[in-house]
Amino acid sequence: MPKRISKRARKAGLPPGTLVHIGEQKVAEVKVTVIDYDENRLVEKQIHKVEECFPFSATPTVSWIHVDGLHQVEVIETLGKHFGVHPLVLEDILNTEQRPKLEDFEDYIFVVLKFFHFLDGQNEIAAEQLAIVFGSNFLISFQERESDVFKTVRDRLKNGQGRLRKHGSDYLAFALVDAVVDHYFVVLEKLEDQIEQVEERLLADARPRILTDIHRLKRETIRLRKSAWPLREVIGNLQRLESKLVTEFTDIYLRDLYDHVIQVIDNLETYREILSAMTDIYLTKLSNRMNAVMKILTIISSIFIPLTFIAGIYGMNFKYMPELEWRWGYFVILSFMILIGVSMLFYFKKKKWFEWEK
Secondary structure, eight states: HHHHHHHHHTTTTTTOOOEEEEBOOOSOOOOOEEEEEEEOEEEEEEESSGGGGGOOOSSEEEEEEEEOOOOHHHHHHHHHTTTTHHHHHHHHHHHTTOOOOOESSSOOEEEEEEEEEETTTOOOOOEEEEEEEEOEEEEEEEESSSOSTTTTHHHHHTOOTGGGGGGGGGHHHHHHHHHHHHHHHHHHHHHHHHHHHHHHHHOOOOOOOHHHHHHHHHHHHHHHHHHHHHHHHHHHHHHHHOTTSSSSHHHHHHHHHOOOOOOHHHHHHHHHHHHHHHHHHHHHHHHHHHHHHHHHHHHHHHHHHHHHHHHHHHSSSSOOHHHHOOOOOHHHHHHHHHHHHHHHHHHHTTTTTTTTOO
């Protein structure tokens, strides 16, 4: 948390629209790729200088410009100026803590959202920001690091499969957001597996380590929920948007995508309720274990109270106590005390005080 605050503090006092990267540097160098396509042809090019993207803005084909890495502010600024992107939009792109949202600027539409993935070999979920700016014949996507989340979209473009090559940038934007939502389901499946494993451990033996795992899963669920709820608003607003940039054909698929987001939210709500119930189960089992310990201590105390009373009487050392002078007094009193203890044990057993859930 302090690291995040210090990064935000870099913008303190600066005017709106000042471009400052807020977030971690997740790649060594910014990587820019361009896929220019129509129904009959496709050209993919690796960009070494951002100025190489400029000719694609004048072509009638659809140009997908993808940027991996946000820490080189001059690259984002140069690209945004050429395509007429407002400085406030560029500011939101560079702020990786931005809440998912949608903005319509008539000539282009700006969408920012989060996608999640599990770190390799770890149970921790990593979050990254994806920003999309698309106009009539272009789409620019900004990602914090290079990943395979859009591999299926690239493969469909290269193979000419499906509808991607036949439709415009709005359908490409739908395909990218749809890939992000599909990745939500991948994360949810792994999260569900972890919840089931923790639940089995909890029912078998509720140890303190389990409570730590429950809180970790609950924290991850809250992170996903904080991004999924605004994403529902983004898809809903994009669906209802009266813009020439979103065709009626794409609107049908946006409605289906909206249903998928609702399903993600429903799953997250279910997981949150399960985790809350698991916390209650842990506390209940902990309370039952404490009650069992107190029951054992109560039984032991109940047995020794009368024995302590008898020992206290004959430990007062009065001179005139008949039993002190009797030859068999010690053995009789000791046998009587043993009889009392055994009798109380049988009594507690008959009352089922020894029967409790482990």
